Structure formats: C-alpha cells, structure tokens
Amino acid sequence: MKTVWIIIFILIPILSFSQNGGGNTRSLYKYHIKKTTNPITLDxxxxxxxxxxxTPITNFYNHWPNDSGQAQNQTEVKMTYDSQNLYILAKCYDNGERIVQSLARDRDEDYWGSDNFSVALDPVNTKQSGFMFGVTAGGAEIEGSLTIEGSLTWLSENWDNKWASKTAQFSDYWLTEIAIPFKTLRYNANQQTWGINFIRGDKQNNAYTTWTQFPVNFNGISMNYMGSLEWDQSPEKAKGVFILNPYVTSSSVRDYENEDENEAQLKNDLGGEVKIALTSSLNLDLTLFPDFSNADVDEQVTNITRFNIFLPEQRNFFLENNDIFSNFGTYDVKPFFSRRIGIIEGDAIPIDFGGRLxxxxxPNLRIGVMNVQTRQIGEYAAQNYSVGAFQQKVLKRSIIKGIFINRQATSTTTELEYSRNAGLEFSYVSESGKLNTTFLYHTSLTPENYKDTHFYGFDGYYSSKRLRTGWTLNVVGDNYITELGINPRLENYNAETEETVRLGYxxxxxWLRYLTFTKDEDKKLNYHGLRTWHNLYLNSDGTFNESQNNAGYDFEYKNTARMILLARYRKVDLLFPTSLLGDDYTPIPVGDYSFVWSELRYSSDVRKTFVWNTNVNYGQFFNGTRLGTMIEGSLRFRPWGSFGITYxxxxxxxxxxxxKDKIHLVRFNGDVSFSNKLSWRNVVQYNTQGDNFSIFSRLQWRYSPMSDIFLIFNExxxxTGLGIKNRSIVLKATYWL
Incomplete structure (x- = not known):
C-alpha cells in the first residue's frame, strides 16, 4: 500500500504540468532552396x-548562454544542390581570434570546444531522427546521427558516411563549403520539405547561435525547433546506394599468461560490410567476420560499489543507428545493451556475421531488426542474437515503441539454452517538448519459466529555462533477467557463501534543478543554481532497502569554467555480507549503515593552453571513511597536439x-594531429585495483573518403612486477567502394 501512495504522489506533478505551445519554428523559419545552374567547386x-x-540567411539568434537577441558575431548561410549533392556555404564573421582544439576528425569534445559550424537535418521531416554535419575553423570534421530520448535530441558521432568540406580563414571571418551526397542521407523521395537548422559555435565568446530562435533549455541540434528546407523540386531517390566497405588485417598477438603459447600468433583476416539502401529511407547493413581492432581503448575506472559497472560500447557496427534498439528502459535498467554481444567477461568472442535493417x-513508423551470430570458442557456446524494435509516432510528437530480444545457443552448452525479453513503451511528449513521460512494461522468459519476470514503471521530466524537474519509478521483479541488458541491482553477491541472489526492488x-541566469555583461557567471535528487530503493515486499539524498549548487562561468558543490547522505540496509575492497578482507556484516560526505568538482577555462579539472570528496563510507581525489591536467598545443594526465x-x-586500501589510477593521453587526415592517439593506464598497466597506440590515416589505414599497438x-600479460600489433586497412 505504501508503494501505491508513493506512485500517486509522484504522478501528481506529472499530471499538473500543462502542455504549453511551442515547436512552431518550422512554419516561421523557411529557406527556399534552388537547384544550381553553375557547377559548385568545393574549395x-x-x-x-x-x-x-x-538567397542568404543573414540573421542568427543567440542560443547559449542567452536565448534572446541577435548574435554578436553573425553568420551568413547559402544553400543549393545538383543531381548528386546538397551544398552549404557558411561565412562566419568574427574579429579574427579563433580557437581550434584539434585537427583530428570525430572528436566530440574537441569539436564543441572549437569555433565551429554545424548543419542539422531531418530529411524525413518527422522530428524523430536525423543527421548532423559539422566542421571547425581548422577544417576538423564531425558527422553523426540525431536521435530522440524523451523530448531531447542527442548526437551520436559514431555514425560515419561520405561527405566533404573545405575551410579557409580570413581576417574578419572564416569560410566553409560543405557537400553532402544525397546517397549519404535517408529521406522520402518526392518530399518537398525537410527539417533543418544551423548552429554556430563562437568559442572566444563562449556562445552558440542558431538560425531559429528557441529556448535555451533545448540544445542547438533540437529537432523540435528546426526550420524548414523548402525544395523547388523534391529530390529524387539517390542513385548508387550500394556501398561495399571491405577490410584486411594482419596481426601479431601473444598471450604471455598462456604457458602453451611460446611465440606470437601471426594472423591475416579479411572481412567487411555492405550497405544497401532498400528505399530512400530504409537501410540494410551486412557484416562478415567484423574486426573491431581499431576501436578506441576502454577508459579504466575505479569501482568500490556493491554492483558491477558497464563500460560504453566502442564498436561501430553496433553504434550506428543503435538508438532504435537502446532507447528502452530507464537510466537504472536497460533491456538491451549491445556490448553484451561478442564480449563475455571481458573476452572478445569472434562474430561470424551480422545484419541490421x-x-x-x-513517415510515422521506424523499425530496426538486427541479427548477429558468434562463434564457439572453448567453453563458450556459439550464440545467435536477434533484436527487433519499432517506433510508431502518434499524436503530434508522442511514440509507441516495442522491442523483442532473443539469445539462442546454436551449439551444445550447459548454460541456459535461450533467454528472451520483450517490452512495450508509450512516450508522451508535449508539442513544446517541455513535458515528457514514458510508461513502460517489460518481461523476460527463460527455460525455467520463473514468476516475477516483470519490469514496469514510468520515467519523465519537465523542463523550462529555469526549472527542470523529473521523476523515475522502476518496479523490477526477482526474475527479470536481462542477459543482453543492464540491470546491476538485481544480482546481489553474498561474500560469505559466494552465492549470487536475485532480489527485485x-x-x-x-529530482529538481533551478537555475538563475545573469543578465549583466560585467558578471563573471552565466548562471548559478540549486540541484537536488533523491533515490529510494524498496524491497519487493515494500520494506526499506536504501536511500540516497543529494543537494548541490552549480556555477557556470562566462569563461567556460564550472564548479559544483555537493552534500550527500546515504542510508543502506545491507542484506548480505559484502567485500568492498576484495577477498583479502573480512566482508562487512549485514546491518544498517548511514553515512554523509561532501564533494567539490571544478573544471577550468577550456580555451586556455593549460586546462585542468578536479573532483575531491571526503566523508563516511559504511563503517569507515573514504577520501577520493581526481585531478586532470591537459597541455594543448593547438591545433596539432594535446597531452594530458589524470590521477x-x-x-x-x-x-x-x-x-584498508589506497587505490591508484593513472591515465596519460597523448593525441597528435598531423593533419585533418593523419592522427596519432596514445593512452597509457595504470590501475592498482584492476592490477593492470596498459599501453595503447593507434595511428590513423584517412587516405581517401571513408577509407583508412590503422596501425594499432596494445600491451x-x-x-606488481610489471610482468607482461599480452601484446598485440595490428595493421588494418579499410576501403569505401
């Protein structure tokens, strides 16, 4: 009964928020594009x-940190097209002082930390998915797919495709020309209106400006606040939509911990991907013997919690268009997480083939189907993984979406023969995007036919310029098993009996956040504000399990620096003996624990040559104390090099x-950009908790559009004694046909 009243209490603010109008920028801002009568030379x-x-667009509006008035440094944009490409010309006016953090492509942090120009497109014109293409004043490119979570638009820069740009700098402006092939985009043929917006990053003023004017609580790439691109004649279906992307690798790998392996294993591999546009808006991706050796190295982390942590996906095949599969559940429970495929206990399992549609x-129905087959390796059985999902747009911006997940053993195994999950969700999004709430229900199925296999609840938020508030309710059954998902709190480890017990919760x-924006230009702050969030965990029978109460205050400075002060209180009813620091110590016993601690976070002006940030926390920790400090410094020789160290x-x-333990994690990053096409990335990590010292080095040369040569070293x-565990050297070449 207690849970029911809590649910009702949370639903009251959800139902009390009115819709508020908005999102009508597509009717207010229109660009009429005409086909060129003269060839466009990209120079x-x-x-x-x-x-x-x-016709030029000459009037950009302030968006960040102030969403009123016209931009101080204006931008002029023109567009045209021919039978092959969409062309964009942008003239970005300034005083000649510019920041270019790096020449390397696809570096998200470096891109947004530089003077840049971006174009965001919604070719299907449904406000559900799209693309972004951007270039810095130094010519560093980035491209990505746009996806919707709730009412917010997010960029995934892991989507890659062919396009081109050229950039030049002058005394009072910098200029870029962009050419985007129609076959790169997914759109409905014969559709005469697309969604579009332009975003200008003016880093000297720490400002972002946009073509359309809309509230600052939505990011510049928001699909709800785009303008309209009106075609004089609708683009035809792109030709030449069959793309072959083969690869070849030559590797030398040795496992020094394997006594039977006395020398390096030399191996040559061949594989690749095929991309087929079945229609102008439906794409089929096929891969055979995929190789992920060029993926970035995982950043090692310290974990002194009771639950497992999950490192982010790094493999391109699973990242492209992944939102159709991954945008289910809430932040605490994710039914599908692609890193569960082809990686078991940190070991890579070879994938024979995969396909994704x-x-x-x-216009209102988006689908995703994926199938991947892994190989049998030692004790790990061959597995087939299938995922199907759909998103059906209803009302003006709301969505009904569903997912089905199946893991099926395809060779003899003593483990579970199969594991399946299914779920249905309804996301209500107001026309303005200020209010959204998702109601969800998921279930799982295994051969044991367990009861209590449910996961249901709701998740949402309300966002205005100053007030942002949100709510989450998860009800997880004892046997909601997500082999291909994330559900860390379900499995509880008993350190004395060495058993893992599933307990629902x-x-x-x-949560709530309130910001105060400063209007005085002489002030050092952009805004300051209070934040507070609270997590309450109840056992399946409604009794108390754990609570976390947090309060903080944020400061955002005009010079890009940030500071956050936090006070935190946690109470835990520990149900099982737990080893927080390893098996060498007596597990802390079952019982009630409560502890408080405080935290300070600060990051400096990212425009400086030397950039640093820190995080310091101190306080009680279960039946003891904890001091945590992180300091990170980076020396930047713009735009060619950045060298940083984290402790x-x-x-x-x-x-x-x-x-009692002192845990050390040291990470060195050294990135060198010889040009926009040649870069060298180096990462050295030392982690006493994981007993691992690693060296990663990757040289990448983009010798042709979407075609690369990689040289990768990993050790x-x-x-303790710095004894070697393993070493690999890989040479990989890809080519875009």
Whole structure:
C-alpha cells in the first residue's frame, strides 16, 4: 500500500504540468532552396557566379548562454544542390581570434570546444531522427546521427558516411563549403520539405547561435525547433546506394599468461560490410567476420560499489543507428545493451556475421531488426542474437515503441539454452517538448519459466529555462533477467557463501534543478543554481532497502569554467555480507549503515593552453571513511597536439579488519594531429585495483573518403612486477567502394 501512495504522489506533478505551445519554428523559419545552374567547386572560395544567385540567411539568434537577441558575431548561410549533392556555404564573421582544439576528425569534445559550424537535418521531416554535419575553423570534421530520448535530441558521432568540406580563414571571418551526397542521407523521395537548422559555435565568446530562435533549455541540434528546407523540386531517390566497405588485417598477438603459447600468433583476416539502401529511407547493413581492432581503448575506472559497472560500447557496427534498439528502459535498467554481444567477461568472442535493417517504412513508423551470430570458442557456446524494435509516432510528437530480444545457443552448452525479453513503451511528449513521460512494461522468459519476470514503471521530466524537474519509478521483479541488458541491482553477491541472489526492488527517483541566469555583461557567471535528487530503493515486499539524498549548487562561468558543490547522505540496509575492497578482507556484516560526505568538482577555462579539472570528496563510507581525489591536467598545443594526465586516488579505511586500501589510477593521453587526415592517439593506464598497466597506440590515416589505414599497438602488464600479460600489433586497412 505504501508503494501505491508513493506512485500517486509522484504522478501528481506529472499530471499538473500543462502542455504549453511551442515547436512552431518550422512554419516561421523557411529557406527556399534552388537547384544550381553553375557547377559548385568545393574549395572554400566563392567563385564568380557560383553562389550569387542563391538567397542568404543573414540573421542568427543567440542560443547559449542567452536565448534572446541577435548574435554578436553573425553568420551568413547559402544553400543549393545538383543531381548528386546538397551544398552549404557558411561565412562566419568574427574579429579574427579563433580557437581550434584539434585537427583530428570525430572528436566530440574537441569539436564543441572549437569555433565551429554545424548543419542539422531531418530529411524525413518527422522530428524523430536525423543527421548532423559539422566542421571547425581548422577544417576538423564531425558527422553523426540525431536521435530522440524523451523530448531531447542527442548526437551520436559514431555514425560515419561520405561527405566533404573545405575551410579557409580570413581576417574578419572564416569560410566553409560543405557537400553532402544525397546517397549519404535517408529521406522520402518526392518530399518537398525537410527539417533543418544551423548552429554556430563562437568559442572566444563562449556562445552558440542558431538560425531559429528557441529556448535555451533545448540544445542547438533540437529537432523540435528546426526550420524548414523548402525544395523547388523534391529530390529524387539517390542513385548508387550500394556501398561495399571491405577490410584486411594482419596481426601479431601473444598471450604471455598462456604457458602453451611460446611465440606470437601471426594472423591475416579479411572481412567487411555492405550497405544497401532498400528505399530512400530504409537501410540494410551486412557484416562478415567484423574486426573491431581499431576501436578506441576502454577508459579504466575505479569501482568500490556493491554492483558491477558497464563500460560504453566502442564498436561501430553496433553504434550506428543503435538508438532504435537502446532507447528502452530507464537510466537504472536497460533491456538491451549491445556490448553484451561478442564480449563475455571481458573476452572478445569472434562474430561470424551480422545484419541490421533500420529506417522508416512510413513517415510515422521506424523499425530496426538486427541479427548477429558468434562463434564457439572453448567453453563458450556459439550464440545467435536477434533484436527487433519499432517506433510508431502518434499524436503530434508522442511514440509507441516495442522491442523483442532473443539469445539462442546454436551449439551444445550447459548454460541456459535461450533467454528472451520483450517490452512495450508509450512516450508522451508535449508539442513544446517541455513535458515528457514514458510508461513502460517489460518481461523476460527463460527455460525455467520463473514468476516475477516483470519490469514496469514510468520515467519523465519537465523542463523550462529555469526549472527542470523529473521523476523515475522502476518496479523490477526477482526474475527479470536481462542477459543482453543492464540491470546491476538485481544480482546481489553474498561474500560469505559466494552465492549470487536475485532480489527485485522498486526505485523512486524525483529530482529538481533551478537555475538563475545573469543578465549583466560585467558578471563573471552565466548562471548559478540549486540541484537536488533523491533515490529510494524498496524491497519487493515494500520494506526499506536504501536511500540516497543529494543537494548541490552549480556555477557556470562566462569563461567556460564550472564548479559544483555537493552534500550527500546515504542510508543502506545491507542484506548480505559484502567485500568492498576484495577477498583479502573480512566482508562487512549485514546491518544498517548511514553515512554523509561532501564533494567539490571544478573544471577550468577550456580555451586556455593549460586546462585542468578536479573532483575531491571526503566523508563516511559504511563503517569507515573514504577520501577520493581526481585531478586532470591537459597541455594543448593547438591545433596539432594535446597531452594530458589524470590521477584518480581513493583512500578507503573501513573499521577493524574489514579493509584498508589506497587505490591508484593513472591515465596519460597523448593525441597528435598531423593533419585533418593523419592522427596519432596514445593512452597509457595504470590501475592498482584492476592490477593492470596498459599501453595503447593507434595511428590513423584517412587516405581517401571513408577509407583508412590503422596501425594499432596494445600491451598489458600487471602492476606488481610489471610482468607482461599480452601484446598485440595490428595493421588494418579499410576501403569505401
């Protein structure tokens, strides 16, 4: 009964928010594009009669940190097209002082930290998915797919495809020309209106400006606040939509911990991907013997919680268009997480083949189907993984979506023969995007036919310029098993009996943030504000399990620096003996624990040559204390090099003989951009908790559009005697046909 009243209490603010109008920028901002009568040469130079027949956009509005008034440094944009490409010309006015963090492509942090120009497109014109293409003043490119979570638009820069740009700098402006092939985009043929917006990053002023004017609580790439691109004649279906992307690798790998392996294993592999546009808005991706050796190295982390942590996906095949599969559940429970495929206990399992069909089959219906087959390796059985999902747009912006997940063993195994999950969700999104709430129900199925296999609840938020507030309710059954998902709190480890026990729970998470924006130009702050969030976990029978109460204050400075002060209180009813610091210590016993701690976070001006940030926390920790400090410094020789070091230290001291440990994590990053096509990335990590010292180095040369040569070196040692564990050297070449 207690849970029911809590649910009703949380639903009251959800139902009390009115819809509020908004999102009508597509009718207010329109650009009429005309086909070019003269060839466009992509050279960052405005040729005679090349652009003078096309209407310019000359009025950009402030978006960040102030969403009122016109931009101080204006941008002029023109567009045209021919039978092959969409062309964009952008003239970005300034005083000649510019910041270019790096020349390397697809570096999200470096891109947004530089002077940049971006175009965001919604070719299907449904406000559900799209693309972004951007270039810095130094010519570093980034492209990505746009997806919707709730009412917010997010960019995934892991989507890659062919396009081109040229950039030139002058005394009072910089210029870029962009060419986007129609076959790169997914759109409905014969559709005469697309969604579009332009975003200008003016880093000297720490400002972002946009073509359309809309509230600052939505990011510049928001699909709800785009303008309209009106075609003089609708684009035809793109030709040449069959793309072959083969690869070849040559590798030398040795496992020094395997006594039977006395020398490096030399191996040559061949595989690749095929991309087929079945329609102008529906794409089929096929892969045979995929190789992920060029994926970025995982950043090692310190974990002194009771539950497992999950590192992000790094493999391109699973990242492209992944939102159709991954945008289910809430932040605490995710029914599908692609890193569960082809990786078991940190070991890579070879994938023989995979296929993925994604896109729109109608303006309001988007689908995704994926199938992947892994190989049998040792004790790990061969597995087939299938995922199907759909998103049906209803009302003006709301969505009904569903997912089905199946893992099926295809060779003899002593483990579960199969594991399946299914779910249905309804996301209500107001027309303005200020209010959204998702109601969800999921279930799982295994051969044991367990009861209590449910996961249901709701998740949402309300966002205005100053007030942002949200709510989450998760009710998870004892046997909601998500082999291909994330559900860390379900499995509880008993350190004394060495058993893992599944226990369902209810999570209630309200949060609130209120910001005060400064209007005085002489002030050092952009805004400051209070934040507070609270997590309450209940056992399946409604009794108390854990609570976390947090309060903080944010400061955002005009010079890009940030500071956050936090006070935190946690109470835990520990149900099982738990080893927080490893098996060498006595597990802390079952019982009630409550502890408080405080935290300071600060990051400096990212425009400086030397950039640093820190995180310091101190306070009680179960039956002891914890001091945590992280400091990170980076020396930037713009735009060609960035060299940084991170030191993360945790001093945990529990009572009596329950454990004391000093945990050290050191990470060195060295990135060199020889040009926009040649870059060198180096990462060295030393982690005492994971007993691992690793060296990663990757040289990448983009010798042709979407075609690369990689040279990768990876080596791992232990941290005691620095004995070597393994070493690999890989040469990989890809080619875009």
């Amino acid at each position: 960052a130079a405005i040729g005679e009669n090349e652009w003078n027949h096309h 994604t896109g729109n089959i109608s 209810t999570l209630i998470n309200p 993360d230290f945790n001093d945990v001291s529990l009572a009596e003989n329950y454990g 791992n040692h232990d941290t």
